[in-house]
Amino acid sequence: xxxxxxxxxxxxxxVFGFDFDKLNVxxxxxxxxxxxxGLIFSDMTLTGNHVYEDETMDAAAQRILFDLTGLxxxxxxxxxxxxHPDRLNKENDRQWLxxxxxxxxQRIVSVGFFALLATPKVTLEWKGRNVMWVPVAEVAELxxxxxxxxxxxxxxxxxxxxxxxxxxxxxxxxxTLSQLQKVYEIILDTTFDKRNFRKKVARMKYMVPLDExxxxxxxxxxRLYMFSRDIYERTRKELLxxxx
Amino acid sequence: xxxxxxxxxxxxxxVFGFDFDKLNVxxxxxxxxxxxxGLIFSDMTLTGNHVYEDETMDAAAQRILFDLTGLxxxxxxxxxxxxHPDRLNKENDRQWLxxxxxxxxQRIVSVGFFALLATPKVTLEWKGRNVMWVPVAEVAELxxxxxxxxxxxxxxxxxxxxxxxxxxxxxxxxxTLSQLQKVYEIILDTTFDKRNFRKKVARMKYMVPLDExxxxxxxxxxRLYMFSRDIYERTRKELLxxxx
DNA sequence: TTACATAGTGTACATTTTACACTTAAAAAT
DNA sequence: ATTTTTAAGTGTAAAATGTACACTATGTAA
Numbered sequence: 001x002x003x004x005x006x007x008x009x010x011x012x013x014x015v016f017g018f019d020f021d022k023l024n025v026x027x028x029x030x031x032x033x034x035x036x037x038g039l040i041f042s043d044m045t046l047t048g049n050h051v052y053e054d055e056t057m058d059a060a061a062q063r064i065l066f067d068l069t070g071l072x073x074x075x076x077x078x079x080x081x082x083x084h085p086d087r088l089n090k091e092n093d094r095q096w097l098x099x100x101x102x103x104x105x106q107r108i109v110s111v112g113f114f115a116l117l118a119t120p121k122v123t124l125e126w127k128g129r130n131v132m133w134v135p136v137a138e139v140a141e142l143x144x145x146x147x148x149x150x151x152x153x154x155x156x157x158x159x160x161x162x163x164x165x166x167x168x169x170x171x172x173x174x175x176t177l178s179q180l181q182k183v184y185e186i187i188l189d190t191t192f193d194k195r196n197f198r199k200k201v202a203r204m205k206y207m208v209p210l211d212e213x214x215x216x217x218x219x220x221x222x223r224l225y226m227f228s229r230d231i232y233e234r235t236r237k238e239l240l241x242x243x244x
Numbered sequence: 245x246x247x248x249x250x251x252x253x254x255x256x257x258x259v260f261g262f263d264f265d266k267l268n269v270x271x272x273x274x275x276x277x278x279x280x281x282g283l284i285f286s287d288m289t290l291t292g293n294h295v296y297e298d299e300t301m302d303a304a305a306q307r308i309l310f311d312l313t314g315l316x317x318x319x320x321x322x323x324x325x326x327x328h329p330d331r332l333n334k335e336n337d338r339q340w341l342x343x344x345x346x347x348x349x350q351r352i353v354s355v356g357f358f359a360l361l362a363t364p365k366v367t368l369e370w371k372g373r374n375v376m377w378v379p380v381a382e383v384a385e386l387x388x389x390x391x392x393x394x395x396x397x398x399x400x401x402x403x404x405x406x407x408x409x410x411x412x413x414x415x416x417x418x419x420t421l422s423q424l425q426k427v428y429e430i431i432l433d434t435t436f437d438k439r440n441f442r443k444k445v446a447r448m449k450y451m452v453p454l455d456e457x458x459x460x461x462x463x464x465x466x467r468l469y470m471f472s473r474d475i476y477e478r479t480r481k482e483l484l485x486x487x488x
Numbered sequence: 489t490t491a492c493a494t495a496g497t498g499t500a501c502a503t504t505t506t507a508c509a510c511t512t513a514a515a516a517a518t
Numbered sequence: 519a520t521t522t523t524t525a526a527g528t529g530t531a532a533a534a535t536g537t538a539c540a541c542t543a544t545g546t547a548a
Binding site: 193195196199200203217218219220221 | 540
């Protein structure tokens, strides 16, 4: 196996997580300091990495995800590639690359993936840098073109959420209908009527109600549901719904 | 402007065209021959090209489209990036690259775009190679990983067609409802009831009926329609239709 | 026992989907 | 002129889905 990293090629992973309340994205600290001046700047980046000579893009993205979470079966999707000639040309970014012994003139193509995580458990340190969940609504100015990448990831993820059953990827295997509704409401920034939402879900045969209830809540426990991909694949049909 | 080509980076354009009857894709001849043996092989490729040092991917794709059609405002969309380490490793492909004085060991990342063309007019020759429309259903084995790229382009295009109004991009500015219906039927490989299709279209305010009829047809001429992006943008709303 | 928090439920009306077959208008052929 | 050919254009009834709207039920904690 060829473990040389390709200088001009990287993947960036936009890792989304949901905590039943808001949508979060995984970011890592980027702190540049030196002997004389101390702190030069401090900001954050998405989780990204270079790719090995004989590695596919998907494998590289999975590798990052595994390093961050220890999980091997994370929902992952290539959504867009970023290759603008000036994407690494901001002053901070050039300094950072130089301090990292990389050539800031090297044009780097980055293939963007987004991942959906149900578990909040991630490593706290990654390549010597702090990792943290940040609410998407509170993300400040990021390194490189990472704000753009995040925006595009959000767009792709919302579009997918509208048209395909991926909401479950942000929830535990067994979830309540209120949790499911919340996923849609938060990510699409809207609200739904509870009764109508449940009526709609009831029509979806692949939303399987379980004989099981929520535990450890200080109110009436809700029924749990599971998504059956099997039933979904067997019963799906989609035609001409390009406008609702 | 830096006109050096980046060796490791290319764009491939899957150019779709519709002739009121079937979906076609633009391909170029690839013929390898030498002095001693004559013809070594002959097959076809998608339209692709390398990218200039200071050129964006979109600009490179537009440049190819302009060279092929003379048009500047073609519908164009980045849909996926192809970077498998072995994507250029078939024997024919290696020979071709060597004969073209390129290094077959160089891993090349290709950013895939698909384009939708209403006009059948394209150049007949491009970089010294023959260009032709080929019905998508009749595409044979292509060079490199271009069959895969075509499949993925089709998938992305179908999905977009289901959820967004892009059918018009494959038709003249003024079109009949039968032509529109045919676009959906051919690309989604299905049929629709004429009356129900027209009822559905009638509900879309952005499908504007004109006081104008088809000309030069040997049967009852149909009414012409236009798509109004303006009305579409003002009236669109889409929520939770992830299964029909 | 009560307060609190969230779960869970029904109905009436409007809109959309679906299945289905004949008449109309123009050009081309006789 | 008349007929033939070709595709355009149209309505209705039943079923399914969407929408608006407010109260009761069930568990824990105080």
